[in-house]
Amino acid sequence: MPAVSKGDGMRGLAVFISDIRNCKSKEAEIKRINKELANIRSKFKGDKALDGYSKKKYVCKLLFIFLLGHDIDFGHMEAVNLLSSNKYTEKQIGYLFISVLVNSNSDLISLINNAIKNDLSSRNPTFMNLALHCIANVGSREMAEAFAAEVPRILVAGDTMDSVKQSAALCLLRLNRTSPDLVLMGEWTTRVVHLLNDQHLGVVTAATSLITTLAQKSPEDFKTSVSLAVARLSRIVSSASTDLQDYTYYFVAAPWLSVKLLRLLQCYPPPEDGAIRGRLTECLETILNKAQEPPKSKKVQHSNAKNAVLFEAISLIIHHDSEPTLLVRACNQLGQFLQHRETNLRYLALESMCTLASSEFSHEAVKTHIETVINALKSERDVSVRQRAVDLLYAMCDRSNAKQIVAEMLSYLETADYSIREEIVLKVAILAEKYAVDYTWYVDTILNLIRFAGDYVSDEVWYRVIQIVINRDEVQGYAAKTVFEALQAPACHENLVKVGGYILGEFGNLIAGDSRSSPLIQFDLLHSKFHLCSVPTRALLLSAYIKFINLFPEVKGTIQEVLRSDSQLRNADVELQQRAVEYLRLSCIASTDILATVLEEMPPFPERESSILAKLKRKKGPGNLHPDLDENRKERSVNGGTVATSPTPSTDLLGLGSTIATQNSAPPASKGASLLVDVFSENISAFPVETPVAVGPVADENFSRDILYTGGLLVGIQSWESIPYIKPKNTDMRYLPLAPFPSRFVCKNNGVLYENQLLQIGLKSEFRQNLGRMYVFFGNKTSTQFMNFAASVVCQDTLQAHILYYKLLYPTVDGGAQLQQILNIECVSDFVDAPVLNIQFRYGGTLQNIAVKLPITLNKFFQPTEMTSQDFFQRWKQLGAPQQEVQNIFKAKHSMDTEVTKAKIMGFGAALLDGVDPNPSNFVGAGVIHTKTTQVGCLLRLEPNIQAQMYRLTLRTSRDTVSQRLCDLLSEQF
């Protein structure tokens, strides 16, 4: 007999649904729905009390309307009333309505909680189940508060029915997810672990899910579950047990429970007890053996269930990563699946193999499947499978097979789906760089990338090829030749023009000896692309032209003519216009010596992490797909697994007492941006030729955008000759009153730093990763001129914030006028002391000295990181060593406003993570401190206590000095 007979539905409901289905148009449907809503509303409001049956019918109608995508803004009260009915049907429909329609912050929760409480204590299993379901489905904090203590009691009570136990286990799991702080471990925990021995497999399955989650939270409390889980698993796989009831699914014994048990075991390292470990190994071997047996049924469900267990077993083997024989067997098994006719299995095999490739034991074994994987890339019909194949090729790549893999990925790129092209481009670029033995291959690869998928080549990729060419002499000639050839193509991608323009501008001379690539031919080739390009590319090409003038004096006339044309000098775009004007002028008035100095070859870029890798990480989320074995394994360690990153003693680099005096010696790292050229000045001879500066279209990946787009390349300064800078005579700044910066600057980047009767100092700053730029504005508040105005920055010896470049060249500041200084800042390593800005000027005959601390604090180099609650707590646990945590409990200095606090945390630089902390009044943040030498992940938690007007702030980072510093800085804010 069918469990639901078709005739016994509610007729009114059926009629309504049929009406809707017969509607010819959307309008008619809406009209019919509105009519019905009005009808129900009037029924609910009417004087006549509705019987349970009608209420049920109307609530069902509302559910149906809701499913069609219409808002339901009434009926909640009626549903709540249904909860207290004694009739099962009414109660049930009430609960259904609530679990579908009531969200967790409804104000009806307290009424609902009341009804739930009654049902939980009713001792009627059906009612108890309904109530537990409702708690699990809504899962709000109020419910957790009301029932977090009650549910465990029901779960472990001796007289609870099995079906209620099942529901209670999952209900508790849900509460633990939504409000982990309210689910407190207690004496019930051991009894929950013993549910793994329960007679009823449904109860065991639910309990396993629960324990898996709780074990991640407090592994110690549930350690005993390992031996029980192994024993249970062993009984299932060896089919020794006869207690499988009906849990055999298409001839596979309890597949879901097996999967859950294997998941639970992945929360722990391999068991230490030899006997348990042996038993587990036996289980895993049996599971692997079964895969080789002939199937007991031809049905796909049979093989699905069997393989679900198998894949989970393989995951566990990979997680333990300790038994070489098992790992290799797992790899062989996956290899078989790679050629299986079931697409699902091929997909999962590719995915599992990705993780297997990062184990040192099985990396080689994975590599033997390269041909199959390449074949999958070429022939799979399903894009999701192809994408997994790309992932696996990336994961299995090493020096021995890099050329083959890169070649295959490149050729796949030509036909790849648009959705995954950018990712493939990034992967190819990374592999090509990482495993390049000779850089000619690298250059070829990147140019091919641009050729095949130019649109998907992001800026990072082409910046990177230029950095590498600039830093490696041996490849420069080859690069010039190759881009020259590539540019011959009648249609080439704009990214190629950019790379070509840059490289020829720098190294065109290396191929100019060949008459086929003479200077004029090179120039004509580049210029033939000019008019098809966008503004930034044109700007770059103009820079290449001025570089040509320096490299090849013979084309000077031709280029000047181009620069002089109206389309350049009067270009509507100011950036292009400015470049044309300045370059033209520079080429006319500067001597060859000056040109040669100004337009010198770009200095090598400082080595740093590949920006492409960073981009891929952003795309895939952290912890994915790094080809490096060690890193990947670090990410996977869970409770009691290995790896805690030990804080290395900070290798402090230069403190660099950077004062204006360095202006005349060589700047430490002359970046392209540090160019000060006065092309309009009358007094050219004052040009400080001894300062090596270079014009380059791209200075540095982080600043290149500014340079390309803001016209920051050439800065005209009117009075260079008056630079004579008076070195402060009383240089002993220790005796100066040192003004600290206002603490609000910790969370803010702009504002007034300092003010007295004479002078106002304003700041605007921006920070990205380990770099920053600060604009300092000096405003003269008087009506008299400041004479001999000088400002310098002193970093103390202990300070690693490092002022790379600044300019301040006006010796006078007129009354009421403002002048500006720019500081480039690089954070070398973590630091405490802020740099000091010293200002000296003469006002009406008296010398004024002012010293202020600049608000450059460690948190400025924060990059926010979004993460899920689960990630957060996992990392939080990983940073559990005592020296990594710093906590401060302090009294609130300001009013404890939530919004203000939020703004402060975000201003501090961390990502504010909503919904991570179970207690909504707490604040949780995460981010990464970028320094040149290292990156430090930081997690923070701020718990306000309104009654006591206190805060508790906890910082966890991988480096103790950072935790301490950030805690100090942030504590000052509240």
Place this chain on the structure above:
Amino acid sequence: MIKAILIFNNHGKPRLSKFYEHYNEDTEQQIIRETFHLVSKRDENVCNFLEGGMLIGGSENRLIYRHYATLYFVFCVDSSESELGILDLIQVFVETLDKCFENVCELDLIFHVDKVHNILAEMVMGGMVLETNMNEIIIQVDAQNKMEKSETFIFQSPRQDR
């Protein structure tokens, strides 16, 4: 954890939607549309897994689906679930519906939304798999129907029922 369970037909009309994480109504409808868009453009006989749409968490989540005649059954899950296990769960769900409705078809889902919800509630609770044994599920559903029958018998009166 299961984030959402969606059933829609070949034209994208939702027949059941159950979210285990809270979204507002608009987002829920958008997720249904997005999911339909992702799933319906796929050929038959390709694999049953794909990365979730942007609205429901992108590649963190996975869509596992089966296509039966006119209906798509889609489970959106996070990485803690076994793909093949969920695929089997869909099968159990459909087989259970088939037993309960006797040759289940789209119309049954339309006219008995509440029943379908109840059956689903016996299998999945708060995003976690509660019961996988079909017999057990059907026993529960039967018990509910018996109670319902006995109550309907008392309450339903022969009158104009609109």
